[in-house]
Amino acid sequence: MESIDLLVVILVILFIAGISRRIQTTILTVPMLCMVLGLLAGLVFPELISLSYNDRLVEIIATITLVMLLATDSSRISVQSLYRFHDLPMRLLFIGLPLTMILGTILASAMFGDLMFWEAAVLAVCLAPTDSSPAERAVENPSVPVRIRQALDIEGSLNDGITMPFLVMTIAMATSAQSGIGQGKVLEFATGQIVFGVLVGLLTGYLGARYIDWGKQSGWMSNRFLKICWLALIILTYVAADFIGGNGFIASFVFGITSGNVIGKLEEEPLQEFAEAENSLLMLATYVIFGMVMLTKALENINLTVVMFALLSLTVVRMLPVAISMIGTKLRAISVLYMGWFGPRGIATILYIITVIGREDIAGKNTIYDVAILTVALSLILQGSTAWPLSEWYGKRIAQLDKQGEADGEMTEVPEMPTRAGRGRMGDRAPRVSETGIQVETSRDE
Numbered sequence: 082m083e084s085i086d087l088l089v090v091i092l093v094i095l096f097i098a099g100i101s102r103r104i105q106t107t108i109l110t111v112p113m114l115c116m117v118l119g120l121l122a123g124l125v126f127p128e129l130i131s132l133s134y135n136d137r138l139v140e141i142i143a144t145i146t147l148v149m150l151l152a153t154d155s156s157r158i159s160v161q162s163l164y165r166f167h168d169l170p171m172r173l174l175f176i177g178l179p180l181t182m183i184l185g186t187i188l189a190s191a192m193f194g195d196l197m198f199w200e201a202a203v204l205a206v207c208l209a210p211t212d213s214s215p216a217e218r219a220v221e222n223p224s225v226p227v228r229i230r231q232a233l234d235i236e237g238s239l240n241d242g243i244t245m246p247f248l249v250m251t252i253a254m255a256t257s258a259q260s261g262i263g264q265g266k267v268l269e270f271a272t273g274q275i276v277f278g279v280l281v282g283l284l285t286g287y288l289g290a291r292y293i294d295w296g297k298q299s300g301w302m303s304n305r306f307l308k309i310c311w312l313a314l315i316i317l318t319y320v321a322a323d324f325i326g327g328n329g330f331i332a333s334f335v336f337g338i339t340s341g342n343v344i345g346k347l348e349e350e351p352l353q354e355f356a357e358a359e360n361s362l363l364m365l366a367t368y369v370i371f372g373m374v375m376l377t378k379a380l381e382n383i384n385l386t387v388v389m390f391a392l393l394s395l396t397v398v399r400m401l402p403v404a405i406s407m408i409g410t411k412l413r414a415i416s417v418l419y420m421g422w423f424g425p426r427g428i429a430t431i432l433y434i435i436t437v438i439g440r441e442d443i444a445g446k447n448t449i450y451d452v453a454i455l456t457v458a459l460s461l462i463l464q465g466s467t468a469w470p471l472s473e474w475y476g477k478r479i480a481q482l483d484k485q486g487e488a489d490g491e492m493t494e495v496p497e498m499p500t501r502a503g504r505g506r507m508g509d510r511a512p513r514v515s516e517t518g519i520q521v522e523t524s525r526d527e
Contacts (some may be wrong), residue, residue, distance in 0.1 A: 115368035148316070215464060390456075
């Protein structure tokens with residue numbers, strides 16, 4: 082990265098840091114501003130920007146960011162609590178997410194004649210994971226029922242890791258169609274990546290957590306190095322998986338779930354909080370680079386079909402699967418629409434696309450790139466700008482329905498499960514103990 086590129090990224094981050102508190106209750110969001118300011122720099126000073134969307138350094142930054150996010154986000158999720166109490170995110174992940182990928186594939190195949198079926202599937206998978214950070218006020222606003230905002234937050238923390246095996250498979254199939262390599266060999270290779278990635282993640286996650294516990298219990302390891310050790314294990318997991326032919330991203334995701342659940346039983350203080358500042362900085366830098374060098378490139382190829390697909394991806398392709406997945410939950414229609422709209426595309430899609438664009442054997446990668454990048458840009462603007470006003474309106478409406486006894490589905494108490502940025506502290510309310518003895522948050526007026 083040349084000095085001017087780095088200077089732009091740093092100046093944008095410093096500027097946004099200076100106004101971050103002021104914009105908390107406005108339609109502006111941090112990811113949106115990062116993108117817009119980066120885009121302006123790329124459009125106004127194109128001759129000064131040396132970084133390109135397919136630059137090796139961009140790929141390195143993307144890889145580090147994705148590895149850290151996959152590990153830290155998944156490490157916050159209690160599998161036992163998720164299975165027993167959080168039915169909404171389970172429905173979103175195991176019913177809504179597959180339907181989203183299927184519907185997205187069908188739509189992309191129908192709208193883009195230059196994409197083969199498996200290339201359309203690659204695009205659909207890249208656009209399937211959601212990210213709550215572009216519309217974080219939708220999941221942070223304390224007036225929104227805890228069950229709803231935690232469902233969205235948990236979904237955004239896990240679906241990027243769950244979609245990764247599908248990305249590996251669809252890329253493999255698209256590559257097979259272009260290269261002429263037999264599908265059997267390609268599937269064998271892709272399956273090996275997934276299986277070895279999972280095995281490495283399980284092994285390093287469990288043994289790493291036990292090693293950290295030994296360091297703490299024995300007194301041989303300082304508190305500072307307990308946390309540094311956890312970060313080093315994330316990197317070790319990625320490298321080890323790649324070395325033996327596994328997928329490092331899948332390994333990082335599995336490592337996070339495994340180590341988080343083991344460490345969570347051993348320690349009161351979550352180790353992953355150590356990575357919050359590093360993760361936030363990487364994400365902000367990624368959004369600036371996204372606007373500065375990726376969006377500027379995609380804007381050169383915008384047409385009506387691309388815009389229409391992007392809008393349909395943010396609405397129909399997301400909302401219909403969410404509605405189907407919520408059948409039988411007794412949620413009000415307004416809640417289903419709220420959850421369907423706030424499925425923004427963000428950091429995961431950006432990083433997935435960087436992975437795809439580096440593949441020379443995918444003929445339709447430029448179309449995939451343009452469509453996905455524009456979809457993320459529209460998501461940052463449309464869903465980001467509506468997060469605060471819609472969450473305020475929705476929260477008040479649900480409060481009215483609750484007083485009438487018509488919002489039992491939304492107001493069901495759920496255990497507190499902190500995810501990215503310590504959102505378990507949403508609303509600054511003390512957790513309440515339910516009859517099960519588990520601490521729960523509730524948005525009912527007490």
